[in-house]
Amino acid sequence: MDDAIWDLPVRGSLPAAPDPALVAGLSRISSATACAKLHAQGIRRTFIEGPRPIAPGQKLAGRVRTLQFMPQREDIASGLGQEYVERHTALWHVLEDIRPGDVLVVQAYGSAYTGCFGDMLVRYFKRRGGAGIVVDGRIRDLPRVSGLGVPIWCTGATPHYASQAELFPWAYDVPVAVGGSLALPGDLCVADDDGAVVVPLRRAASVLDAAADHEQWELFSRGRIEEGATLSDYYPLTPETRAEFERWRDVKESQ
Template sequence: MTDALATDGMPVDVLPTDPASGLVRPEIALPVRGSAYERADTETLERLGQVSSATACAKLHGLGIRHSFVEGPRPLKPGYRVVGSALTLQFMPQREDLAAGDEQEYVERHTALWHVLEAVRPGDVLVIQAYGSRFSGCVGDILARYFQRKGGAGMVVDGRIRDSGRIRDLGLPVWSTGVTPHYASQSELFPWAYDVPVAVGGVLCMPGDLVVADDDGPVIVPRAMADQVVASAQDHEEWEVFSRLRLDEGARLSDYYPLTPDTRGEFEAWRSAQGSAL
C-alpha cells in the first residue's frame, strides 16, 4: 500500500490495484474524516446528566425537534446511563474493489474503525451508523477496551456488536440492536468515515451533538439546543417529583399530571420550601 495524507495531515492508505483478483482498485484515500468540531463543556454535560432520555425527547419535541429518539439500539445491560458528546463513525456498503478477500479483517486496521478510536476524548459517546445490520459486529472486546481506556463514556450502535459477554464485563455502557459473532467487515458493511454526520435509528446525529441514553433508549440533543433542553427539563423533572408525592398521597391524576394552574401554584410554593433539597 502507498501513503497519502488525509485532511488532518495523518497518513492513510491508498488501496492498490490487485491483478490477482481481476479487480482494478480505485486510488481513494481512506478513511474519510469530517471537519473539526467543538464538544460541549463540562458544565453542560453535568447539567444534562440530570435529565432522562424521556424528558429530553419530550422537551425537544416541544422545541420543534420531532425526531430525536434512536429507534432500535437497546442497552446491553439494564441500568446503563450515559451523557456525552457524540463521536461519530459511519459504515458504508461494501464494494469488492475497495475491500474484500481473506485479508479483509487485517485491512480494517487502516479504516475509520481504528482511526476513530485514536480520536476519542474523555466523555465521548461513540455513535455508529450501521443501518441496523444484523451481521456486522461493529465493535468487539479489544476495541471496546481501548475506547474505555481512552476515557470513552459509552457507545450507541445502530447495528450489532461482538464479544458481548466481555464487553458487558467491562461495565462500558453500550446500546446496540443485538449481537453477532461476525467482525466488523465480515458481512455487507465496511468502516468508511468518522467525524461526519451519521444516521442512526432514523435520527441525524452531527459530530459534537449530545447523547442522552438510559433504559428507554438513546436520544440525540442538538448541541446548540442543549441549554434550552436543560432549562425546560429541570422544571419538568422537579414538578414530576412533586406530582408523584401528591399522587402517592391519594390525589387525583387529572389535578397533578400535568399540573393545572392551581396545582402549579401549589408546586411553586412546595419547590420554594424545598430550597436546595431538590
Template sequence: MSETLDIQRPAKELIAALKDVGAATIAGTLGHMGFRNPHMVGPVSQSRGKTIVGPALTLQFMPQRPDLFSEGEYADPETQLHRHVLYHVQEGDVVVVDARGDMSSGVFGDMMSTYFKGRGGAGIVIDGCMRDRPNVEKLDLSLWLRGWTPNYHVQTSIYPNAVNVPIACGGVTVIPGDIIVADDDGVVVLPVAMAARVIEESQSHHEWEEFSRSKLMAGGSLQRYYPLHDDARAEYEEWRERARTPQGL
C-alpha cells in the same frame, strides 16, 4: 494516527448539567420544541442501570462494493476505518455507529472495546451488532446495540466508510459533537445549540413533576395535578418555596 477530523466538544458544564436529566425528559422537551423524534429506534441497553451523557464521535458503514473496498484487516489494519474513530476517543466521548441495522456484522469486538475502555470513552451506540460478548461484558462498558454476532465487522455485507461525518443512527440524524444521552429508556440525540434551553425547561418540568407526584401518591386528582392545572399553580408555588427554604429560617 488517523487523519480524519476530530469533533468540537461541548462545554463540560453542559455535560455535567445533563447528567441528572433522563433520556425521556430530554426527548419530551425536544418534542415540544419541534424535534419530533430524537430517539434512536433499534439500539437498546445492554447494560441495565447505566446512564451516559457525552459528545458523539461518528462512524458510518456502507454496503460493500468490491471496487470501493478491500478487506485487508491484518495486511493493512489502517484501511479499517472502525479503528480510526477510536483514535479520537477522549474521556467521556460516545462512539455512535450507523451500521445500517445490520445483524450479521460485529462492528467492535474484545480488543477494540478494550482500547475504548482504556481511552476513557463513556459508551458505544450502534445501529447494529458487536461481537465477543463474553469478553466485552467483562469490561463493564455502557452499550446500546441491536444485538450480538460472532462475525467480524466486514465479514458479510457492510464496511466502514467514513469517520466524524453526519450519520443516521436508529432513524435519527447525528452530527459529530451532538450530545448523546442514553439510559434504560434508550438513546436520544441533543443538538448542542438546544442544550441550555433543554436544561432550563427540564429543571422546571422536574420540579413540578415532583410536586405532582407527591399529590398523586396521596390520592390527588389526575386532572388537577398532571399536567399541572392552572388552578393548582399557587399550591405548587407555595410547595416550591417551602422546598427551597432551609428548615428553621
C-alpha cells in the same frame, strides 16, 4: 488499498469540546425527559430507535463522535484480510482519536451480520476514556465486552467481525443516520434504560432549563398522587395546581 478509486477513510470535522458543566447537567436527566423537552421545541426525531442497553442500569451523557459504515463494493473496499485491512479504516482511526467523555454513535443500518465492535476494540475505547457506544447494529464477544463495564447500546450480538458481511467502516466525524435520527459530530447524547437520544448542542442548555422545572413538578405531582389526588389535576399541572406547585417550590427553596 493502493489502487483504490476513493480515498478512505473519509474524515469530517469535529467542533470544540462542550462545556463540562453542560455534560454534567445532562447526565442527571433521563433520556425520556431530554426527548420530551426537545419535542416541545419542535425537534421531533431524537430517539435512536433499535439499540438497547447490553446491561440494565446503564446511563451516559457525552459528546457525539460518529462512525459511518457503508455498503461494501469490492472495487473500493471489502472485508478480505480482516484486521489487516480494517486497521486502515475509519473504525481504527476514530478509536485512535477518541477523547475522554466521547460517545461513539455508529451508523450500521441495523445490520444483523456486522459486528461493529468486539472485545479488543471496546477495551481500547475504554482505555482512551470513551464514555459509551451507541450502535445501530451489533457487536461480538458479548460476554467479554459485558465484563468491561463500558455502557453500550446495540441491537444484539453476532459472531461476525466488522467487515465480514455487507458493510465496511467508511467515514468518521461525519453526519450519520442512526435508528431514524440524525447525529452530528459535536452533538450530545443521553442514554439510559429507555434508550439513546441525540441532543443538538445548541439546544442542550434550554433542555437543561426545561428539565429542571419538569423534574421538580413531577416530584411534586408524584407526592400529591400518592396522597390520593386526581391524576388529571396533577399530571400535567393545571393552572391552579401549577400555582400550588410554585408555592411548594418556594417553600422547598427557602428551607
